[in-house]
Each structure stands twice: as structure tokens, then as C-alpha cells.
Amino acid sequence: MTIAVVAIAIRKPIALCFFLITVPIAVTIRKIFTDKVKKSAKSYRYAMETMSSSMNDMLNMIPITRAHGLEEYEVKEIEAKISTVFRRGKHFDTLTAIFGSSSWASMSILHIVFISGSAYAAIKGHISIGDVVLFNSMFLSLTGQMLMMIGTLPQLSQAGESIESVYEILTSPDLEENSGKKHFDKIKGKFDFVNVSYQYPETTRHALKDFSLAVEPGQSVAFVGPSGSGKSTVLSLVLGFIRPNSGNILIDGKDIKEMDLRTYRKFVGVVTQESIFFSGSLYENVAYGDKSVSPEEVVESLKAADAWDFVEELPEGIYTNIGADGLKLSGGQMQRLAIARAIIRDPKVIILDEATSSLDVESEERVRLALDKLIKNRTTFVVAHRVTTTRNVDKIVILQNGRIIEQGSPAELLTGDNFYSNAVWQSKK
Ligand SMILES: Nc1ncnc2c1ncn2[C@@H]1O[C@H](COP(=O)(O)OP(=O)(O)OP(=O)(O)O)[C@@H](O)[C@H]1O
Ligand SMILES: [Mg+2]
Known part of the structure; x- marks a missing residue:
């Protein structure tokens, strides 16, 4: 030019x-x-x-x-x-x-x-x-x-x-709020909620109000209460998906405001309401994309989750295809696989949002036993819809309209007249 x-x-x-x-x-x-x-x-x-x-x-x-x-x-x-x-x-x-x-x-x-x-x-x-x-x-x-x-x-x-x-x-807010903050290299699993309040954007009412609770490492806490009382909100706060509007959440004494929560989530295992499996082998699903997990480890975790007996029976064992187009599993089997998936990561903190769907008595008992093993020595937050799941937790917190109205061990609460004791009575009818 x-x-x-x-x-x-x-x-x-x-x-x-x-x-x-x-x-x-x-x-x-x-x-x-x-x-x-x-x-x-x-x-x-x-x-x-x-x-x-x-x-x-x-x-x-x-x-x-x-x-x-x-x-x-x-x-x-x-x-x-x-x-x-x-x-x-x-x-x-x-x-x-x-x-x-x-x-x-x-x-x-x-x-x-x-x-x-x-x-x-x-x-x-x-x-x-x-x-x-x-x-x-x-x-x-x-x-x-x-x-x-x-x-x-x-x-x-x-x-x-x-x-x-x-x-x-x-x-995006999650990355922005986390970047440049201190990392968690290891965690013990002690949680302190101090006067935590949370209101979802564009709502007129607090989903959680003046929520204070101390959870020691290895303790398990179950949240019960009517629909909309704030149970799932507590779990979202524990995961750091939402942050308190006021009050503080401390993990091992460190305020989550100052921490990079992405480094904390590595220590957290989540067992959700719907156990989602992707198309692939049972092995891949339990290892959840972690290539370093050996087949032996998968078998170990399946045993721990009381899922080994049905997997062993399958013609292709842990290499059986599950997911959308694969083997059809029962509700109880899926939940035990989800528990195996959590066990393999050996998390310090367990978040359990229990499925509302009912299981028959036998599978419910087996899922409960697997869960008991999973939550042992791990700080656990449970939203339980079945009273059997709450039988062995250390503490039950009853929520209503975003506030704690009562808390105590299952045995303590059973002696009173409250949401929990009523639910237990109902289940026995
Ligand atoms: N994403 C959201 N946006 C706006 N409001 C929400 C949102 N999630 C929950 N809420 C409101 O916050 C309150 C607490 O909801 P939360 O989901 O914690 O209740 P819950 O105890 O888990 O109920 P359920 O037993 O039905 O699952 C409710 O009033 C609910 O309408
Ligand atoms: Mg909920």
C-alpha cells in the first residue's frame, strides 16, 4: 500500500x-x-x-x-x-x-x-x-x-x-468473592455460626434469621422443620454458595469471608436428594472423574457403602454401564452408590440432603447403616426427611420461619412435644 x-x-x-x-x-x-x-x-x-x-x-x-x-x-x-x-x-x-x-x-x-x-x-x-x-x-x-x-x-x-x-x-460472583483469599490446606471441620441472617435477593422475608450454632469436628447435626423453614438455606451457606447478609460463619475459627471457599469444597462431600449419575461405568461414576482412583479403592468404598453385594452380582461388575441408557438401579441402590462416591473422596465435611422418596423398610435400613458409616468422624449437616436417618445424629435443630426454635440430642427432644417428636410418633403409626 x-x-x-x-x-x-x-x-x-x-x-x-x-x-x-x-x-x-x-x-x-x-x-x-x-x-x-x-x-x-x-x-x-x-x-x-x-x-x-x-x-x-x-x-x-x-x-x-x-x-x-x-x-x-x-x-x-x-x-x-x-x-x-x-x-x-x-x-x-x-x-x-x-x-x-x-x-x-x-x-x-x-x-x-x-x-x-x-x-x-x-x-x-x-x-x-x-x-x-x-x-x-x-x-x-x-x-x-x-x-x-x-x-x-x-x-x-x-x-x-x-x-x-x-x-x-x-x-462471576463466586470466583470474584474467592480470588486472592487465603486457602484451606486442611480442615478439622469445626463450624461456628454467629447470628447469621440471610435473605434471598428480591424477597421480603429472611430465609434465616439470627442463626447461631456451634458444631464440633466430627459432630453430626440434622435440621428438621416445616417446608420453607430454612433447612436447605443452611446447607447452601455451609457450601458457601450463598454468603450471610449479616453475622459470621467460622470454619476452624476462620471467617469464611477471608477464605477462598473453592479450596474448602475439596474437603466436602455432598450426597444430594437426587443422586445424579452420568453415562459411563459404575467405576467411573463412583470415582467421579478422578483418574487416580484404582478399581480396588472403588470396591472398598462400595463395600463400605453396603453396595458391593449387588455390584458383585452384575455380569460386568464395576464396569457395568449405568446412567441414562445403562442399568436401571433401585432408589436404595442409587443412594448407596452416591454414598460410595462420597466415601471415596474421604471428605471431612458431609452435606446430606436426603431424598424425600420413600424406600422399602429393608433398603431404608441398609441406606441408614451406610450413612452411619459415612458420617462417622466427619462433620455432617443433614436435612433428613426420614426419622430413621436422624436416630444416630448428635444434635437435632428444629427450624421454623428461619429461626432455631429448639435443639438437642434425639433422646432429649423425644421427651418433649415438638416437630421432631411428632414426626417420630407419626412414623410409628
Ligand atoms: N432461591 C431462592 N430465592 C428466593 N427465595 C428462596 C430461594 N430459596 C429459598 N427461598 C425462600 O427461603 C425460605 C427458606 O427456604 P429453604 O429452601 O431453606 O426451606 P426448606 O426448609 O429447605 O424447605 P423444604 O423442606 O421445602 O425443602 C423459604 O421462604 C423460601 O421460599
Ligand atoms: Mg429444602
């Missing part, structure tokens, strides 16, 4: 002036389109992200969707999201095409004017025919370069959006 400019400047300085006109025109065209193209790229990206996260949710919800016969509704919802992606993608492409063609058209018009001008100058004898040919090829090369430079706008806008997307993940 430099050579072209210098060549034109030497041959005919006036022709250079004409070339310079292309610069402001190119800049103006680019300016007109920049905001529009960027906005379109952004809304396209949002539509893509919304669609993929809904897709993910939909896949997780398939059993529930089926159970409620909502397949058609879900398909419509997803279809609507896909058509949004399609619409916005089309808008982005159309805009890019209009931008490309208007830049090309304006450069071509300039080219025609320039050629006509130099042809006229040649006829009048100001320049030679050779000059016309030279200027023409130089001008083509210059406008070509110019078009290439302004033509990068759509790619740059899309690249900018990809960077923005990564940036949004990196600055």
Missing part, C-alpha cells in the same frame, strides 16, 4: 488527494455500522448462551417433564429459543452483508469517478495513457486494502463478544 501511495504521489500529487478521500469515506462507513454490528453480535451471543443453558436444564429435567406430561410444552419452549438464535443470527449476517456491500459499492463508485477523471485528463493531454493504466491498478490495490481493513469489523465484533463471554465467567 505504501508503494502505491508513494508511486501516485510522485507521478501525480493531485491523484493522491483523490485517493485520500477514500479514507474518511471508509472511516465513516465503518463508524455507521460499528455500533449496530456490535449490538447485533451481542444479542446473538446472548441468544446462543440462553439456548444452550436451557437445553442443559431441559436434559436434566427430562424425567420430571415426562412425569408431568409436559413434553410438548418443553419442546415449544426450546423451539422458541432456537428460533430466537436463528432470527438473531440472520440479523447479524444480514447486517454484515449490508455493511460489506455498502463499503464495496462506495469504493467502486469512487473507482469509477477516479477512472473517468484520469481518462478525461488523458484525453486533454495532461497525463499519458500509461499513467491511466498505472493509476487504475494502484487505485484498485489501495481500495482493496481499504476494504480489507474495514471488512474486519464483523470478525472483530464477534471475537470481542467471545472475550466478553469468558470475562463474564471469570468475574
Whole structure:
């Protein structure tokens, strides 16, 4: 491009002036389109992200969707999201095409004017025919370069959006609140909640209010109370998924505000309401992506979780395929596998959000025995829906409307008239 400019400047300085006109025109065209193209790229990206996260949710919800016969509704919802992606993608492409063609058209018009001008100058004898040919090829090369430079706008806008997307993940609240803070190298499992209150955003009522509780390492605490009383909220606080609005939570005497909670979660094992298994072998599911776990260790943990006898019977043993398209397991078997998965990580803290679904008496007893083994010598927070699970815990905390209304050992609470003793009576009927 430099050579072209210098060549034109030497041959005919006036022709250079004409070339310079292309610069402001190119800049103006680019300016007109920049905001529009960027906005379109952004809304396209949002539509893509919304669609993929809904897709993910939909896949997780398939059993529930089926159970409620909502397949058609879900398909419509997803279809609507896909058509949004399609619409916005089309808008982005159309805009890019209009931008490309208007830049090309304006450069071509300039080219025609320039050629006509130099042809006229040649006829009048100001320049030679050779000059016309030279200027023409130089001008083509210059406008070509110019078009290439302004033509990068759509790619740059899309690249900018990809960077923005990564940036949004990196600055999400969880990472932001944790980065640069002190790490946990090991933990004992002592917890102190001091006047903790928590209110979910955009709600008018506290989910937890003035919650104070001390839990010693290795102790197990069960939270009971009516629906909406704040049990799951306590578990979310223990996991550090939400942070108190006021009050403090200390782990081994250290305020969680000053700690990187991602380093703490390595010491936490979670056994949730729905034991989720991915497609793959039983071995992979129990080892949960940890390649260093040997088959022997998996067998050990299955034994500890009282799951070995049924796994041993399977033709392919621990290599049997489970998950969506694999072996169908009973509720009790799944829970024992989930317990094995927790045992293998040897966590210091256990969070147990027990499934509400009922098991038959025998599997309930076996799950309870496996759980007893799992929570032994580990600080445990349980939301129990079955009274059998709470029989062996050290402490029961009764919640109501986000407040602790009573606490004590199972034996102590059984002698009084409260939510727990009533639940136990109910279960015996
Ligand atoms: N994500 C949320 N956003 C807004 N409010 C919430 C959210 N999660 C819970 N709440 C509210 O906080 C309160 C406590 O809810 P929490 O889930 O802790 O109850 P719970 O005792 O676990 O109930 P359940 O036995 O039904 O599981 C309830 O009033 C609930 O409506
Ligand atoms: Mg709950």
C-alpha cells in the first residue's frame, strides 16, 4: 500500500488527494455500522448462551417433564429459543452483508469517478495513457486494502463478544468473592455460626434469621422443620454458595469471608436428594472423574457403602454401564452408590440432603447403616426427611420461619412435644 501511495504521489500529487478521500469515506462507513454490528453480535451471543443453558436444564429435567406430561410444552419452549438464535443470527449476517456491500459499492463508485477523471485528463493531454493504466491498478490495490481493513469489523465484533463471554465467567460472583483469599490446606471441620441472617435477593422475608450454632469436628447435626423453614438455606451457606447478609460463619475459627471457599469444597462431600449419575461405568461414576482412583479403592468404598453385594452380582461388575441408557438401579441402590462416591473422596465435611422418596423398610435400613458409616468422624449437616436417618445424629435443630426454635440430642427432644417428636410418633403409626 505504501508503494502505491508513494508511486501516485510522485507521478501525480493531485491523484493522491483523490485517493485520500477514500479514507474518511471508509472511516465513516465503518463508524455507521460499528455500533449496530456490535449490538447485533451481542444479542446473538446472548441468544446462543440462553439456548444452550436451557437445553442443559431441559436434559436434566427430562424425567420430571415426562412425569408431568409436559413434553410438548418443553419442546415449544426450546423451539422458541432456537428460533430466537436463528432470527438473531440472520440479523447479524444480514447486517454484515449490508455493511460489506455498502463499503464495496462506495469504493467502486469512487473507482469509477477516479477512472473517468484520469481518462478525461488523458484525453486533454495532461497525463499519458500509461499513467491511466498505472493509476487504475494502484487505485484498485489501495481500495482493496481499504476494504480489507474495514471488512474486519464483523470478525472483530464477534471475537470481542467471545472475550466478553469468558470475562463474564471469570468475574462471576463466586470466583470474584474467592480470588486472592487465603486457602484451606486442611480442615478439622469445626463450624461456628454467629447470628447469621440471610435473605434471598428480591424477597421480603429472611430465609434465616439470627442463626447461631456451634458444631464440633466430627459432630453430626440434622435440621428438621416445616417446608420453607430454612433447612436447605443452611446447607447452601455451609457450601458457601450463598454468603450471610449479616453475622459470621467460622470454619476452624476462620471467617469464611477471608477464605477462598473453592479450596474448602475439596474437603466436602455432598450426597444430594437426587443422586445424579452420568453415562459411563459404575467405576467411573463412583470415582467421579478422578483418574487416580484404582478399581480396588472403588470396591472398598462400595463395600463400605453396603453396595458391593449387588455390584458383585452384575455380569460386568464395576464396569457395568449405568446412567441414562445403562442399568436401571433401585432408589436404595442409587443412594448407596452416591454414598460410595462420597466415601471415596474421604471428605471431612458431609452435606446430606436426603431424598424425600420413600424406600422399602429393608433398603431404608441398609441406606441408614451406610450413612452411619459415612458420617462417622466427619462433620455432617443433614436435612433428613426420614426419622430413621436422624436416630444416630448428635444434635437435632428444629427450624421454623428461619429461626432455631429448639435443639438437642434425639433422646432429649423425644421427651418433649415438638416437630421432631411428632414426626417420630407419626412414623410409628
Ligand atoms: N432461591 C431462592 N430465592 C428466593 N427465595 C428462596 C430461594 N430459596 C429459598 N427461598 C425462600 O427461603 C425460605 C427458606 O427456604 P429453604 O429452601 O431453606 O426451606 P426448606 O426448609 O429447605 O424447605 P423444604 O423442606 O421445602 O425443602 C423459604 O421462604 C423460601 O421460599
Ligand atoms: Mg429444602
